[in-house]
Amino acid sequence: MQSSLPENLIKIENNLKSLTRTRSIYSFLSIAALIAVIYSGLIVAETGNATSIWVGLPKFFDYPIDLFVGSWEYGYRWNLLLLEYLPDLISTINMALFSTAMGTLLAFFLSIFSSRNLIKSKTTVLIFRRIMDICRSFPELVIALVLLYLLGKSALPAVIAIIIHTAGALGKLFSEAIENVDKNPIEGLESCGASWFTRIRFGVVTQALPLFLTYTILRFEINIRASTILGFVGAGGIGEQLYTNIQWKYEADTIAIMFLLVSTIIALDYLSSYWRKSLIGLKS
Amino acid sequence: MNRSEIIENYSDIVVTKFSSKMWSTFLVLGIIVYLIIAILSLDILQIHKKWSPERASLFALDTYAHKDHVIMKWSEPDDIIMSFEGSRWSQYVGPYQKSDGLPARYPEWTSIGSEGETKISFKNGGFVNLYDDKVTIENWPDTQETLVFSLDAQGKPYVENVDNLPKWIRITENKIEVRPSLYERVQVYSKKVEVHRYSLGWNYFWFDFDSPLEPYGIWNAISLSFSGDRIDPNISNFSLLIQEFLNNDMWHHGQILWALLETIFMALLGTLLAALLGFPLAFFAAYNVTPFKFVRTILRRLFDTLRGIDFLIWSLIFLRAFGPGPFTGIFAIAITDTGTLGKLMSEAIENTEEKQQEGVESTGANKTLQHRFGIIPQILPIFISQTLYYLESNTRGAVIIGAMGAGGIGLQLLGAINTGTSWENVMYMSLLILGVVIFMDTMSSKVRRALIGDETLGAELQLAKMAKK
Numbered sequence: 001m002q003s004s005l006p007e008n009l010i011k012i013e014n015n016l017k018s019l020t021r022t023r024s025i026y027s028f029l030s031i032a033a034l035i036a037v038i039y040s041g042l043i044v045a046e047t048g049n050a051t052s053i054w055v056g057l058p059k060f061f062d063y064p065i066d067l068f069v070g071s072w073e074y075g076y077r078w079n080l081l082l083l084e085y086l087p088d089l090i091s092t093i094n095m096a097l098f099s100t101a102m103g104t105l106l107a108f109f110l111s112i113f114s115s116r117n118l119i120k121s122k123t124t125v126l127i128f129r130r131i132m133d134i135c136r137s138f139p140e141l142v143i144a145l146v147l148l149y150l151l152g153k154s155a156l157p158a159v160i161a162i163i164i165h166t167a168g169a170l171g172k173l174f175s176e177a178i179e180n181v182d183k184n185p186i187e188g189l190e191s192c193g194a195s196w197f198t199r200i201r202f203g204v205v206t207q208a209l210p211l212f213l214t215y216t217i218l219r220f221e222i223n224i225r226a227s228t229i230l231g232f233v234g235a236g237g238i239g240e241q242l243y244t245n246i247q248w249k250y251e252a253d254t255i256a257i258m259f260l261l262v263s264t265i266i267a268l269d270y271l272s273s274y275w276r277k278s279l280i281g282l283k284s
Numbered sequence: 285m286n287r288s289e290i291i292e293n294y295s296d297i298v299v300t301k302f303s304s305k306m307w308s309t310f311l312v313l314g315i316i317v318y319l320i321i322a323i324l325s326l327d328i329l330q331i332h333k334k335w336s337p338e339r340a341s342l343f344a345l346d347t348y349a350h351k352d353h354v355i356m357k358w359s360e361p362d363d364i365i366m367s368f369e370g371s372r373w374s375q376y377v378g379p380y381q382k383s384d385g386l387p388a389r390y391p392e393w394t395s396i397g398s399e400g401e402t403k404i405s406f407k408n409g410g411f412v413n414l415y416d417d418k419v420t421i422e423n424w425p426d427t428q429e430t431l432v433f434s435l436d437a438q439g440k441p442y443v444e445n446v447d448n449l450p451k452w453i454r455i456t457e458n459k460i461e462v463r464p465s466l467y468e469r470v471q472v473y474s475k476k477v478e479v480h481r482y483s484l485g486w487n488y489f490w491f492d493f494d495s496p497l498e499p500y501g502i503w504n505a506i507s508l509s510f511s512g513d514r515i516d517p518n519i520s521n522f523s524l525l526i527q528e529f530l531n532n533d534m535w536h537h538g539q540i541l542w543a544l545l546e547t548i549f550m551a552l553l554g555t556l557l558a559a560l561l562g563f564p565l566a567f568f569a570a571y572n573v574t575p576f577k578f579v580r581t582i583l584r585r586l587f588d589t590l591r592g593i594d595f596l597i598w599s600l601i602f603l604r605a606f607g608p609g610p611f612t613g614i615f616a617i618a619i620t621d622t623g624t625l626g627k628l629m630s631e632a633i634e635n636t637e638e639k640q641q642e643g644v645e646s647t648g649a650n651k652t653l654q655h656r657f658g659i660i661p662q663i664l665p666i667f668i669s670q671t672l673y674y675l676e677s678n679t680r681g682a683v684i685i686g687a688m689g690a691g692g693i694g695l696q697l698l699g700a701i702n703t704g705t706s707w708e709n710v711m712y713m714s715l716l717i718l719g720v721v722i723f724m725d726t727m728s729s730k731v732r733r734a735l736i737g738d739e740t741l742g743a744e745l746q747l748a749k750m751a752k753k
Contacts, residue, residue, distance in 0.1 A: 088657025
């Protein structure tokens, strides 16, 4: 049967067969690698964990149930707790907002100096990129812990830590945005003798601003989570309240704080996706 | 054309309305007012009161230098203790009798002088000499004369020639503190004299103080492990090398590397689990795959809830169930990211081209095959790139979850910072974390670039672009 086919078809057929073979070898290898990673990971996790997974799994709902029972017993005054912890929530949001603002400002300057289309010197670009990489790679917590030790417990170390991280993370995204702007407006400005600053102001910022704002809003959301976490280690705000209430086993207070946090995050999630959509819509 | 004509002809471009000109000014003003309020409320201006450069530079010094202590008690001037970082477990020499000469293992920066005094040499060429009844500092660069410290009749320390005292000597009631620079320090108390000698570098990084391999150094130890006689007759040199390195009592390599592995696996398994859960669920939440609105709505809300309850809160819940350990981190990451990946992927599925699916349908394929060959090839690169993107950020997340109680390198780091003395360990762990995060970042961005071409817009925007399409 096969011999009756024209020669080029046989070639294609054979080609297809060999391709399928290679493909299945690749998929087999990747699945094997995946299984190996999962298996060895489970071994690492099982040896490192205090409680085995099979003991822990049934206990998963214990804590949530404890929390709900505790707050049920607390009674109808529970909703007053929401008001009680509102100031802490606001202070956490304040921390996040301020550090996002400062971080964005810093990121903007860093990104200008690390964009190849604005800076001719390759070394400058490289140095600023490495600075941003290092700022970005350190988890906020590491910087915050060291600063908390040096400066004592207050919101300040957390703010500095978040600013550093934000500057690095946003700086990278900003510089990518700057490198992708249309060159023509910049050249047009250059042709009429505009200075470097004017070129950036009218040629780059006008093009990249919607993207900058999009990224900043996204960062703000992330930073609220970060400042909550930093509250756990002593930066104050709602994170610290959550930590103490968990330690003291005040179920009703814990649930109230969790409720505030989750609703803030969900609200901000919706708000930011709405903002982002309208901003990207503006751009086109 | 004069001004009024321009305004008349180009009224849509030239803005004359006061309000539309001013809104940006008001915005900027508002931002400035907020910043002032925030600076005041967050005590930013108090920073100079809390920040002491001296303290910070001492901690910084400890991250890259080590110090040796020499202690002499006035009551027993013959018994001098020399130790590494002042630890009782790492003494170069225990109390030894000066008359017997220096013991076998003494640091190369000490020697016995002509009058039987112990001389401690410093990097700047100066010497601190410990006599039975006095301490002298000689040959110091900043000062010509030899400074002599001893005890007066009341047993209080004093300086003998006070006429030209350098600035770096502080005399208080019970103590004379000599600190010419960060690298040298002499404290004279009424009971004892303590000399600190700093040197750069991480000492005993490869092998600890008591290790049999310590005198050889790392390179000699490596070459010994391939050739040469056994140092310990019971064990081969190579296993001895590995064992001594991992069980280093000062740097805890074994413990720290294991913790790092735990953290990496926390991120890896958490992200993998999230991908394995989120990918199929995303299909059930996409309207072009699942016709039942009821199922879609439930899944969408589920994704929102999983994502909205922050991984912080998830890890608290899992911490109660599983106790401290990697499972807590794995599940916290997996649950949060199932929500995120599920949401992003279901949006991506809804935005795929219909034509390819129709093409597969035209060959008579059933629904499953249509999805397999019509949709999956379109979203797979985005899916993998998103997963890698989250893997990188989850590595940082795993460190944070670890510090909150799940173990791993985060907890080790927290412990090292809280002791407040082992700043070199803090530095070491920070560098390890930095290395792992940068490695993950580079790898994931390389793979992502290979998968979805010139990925310059960032993952979030890629999706936004798709959503518009």
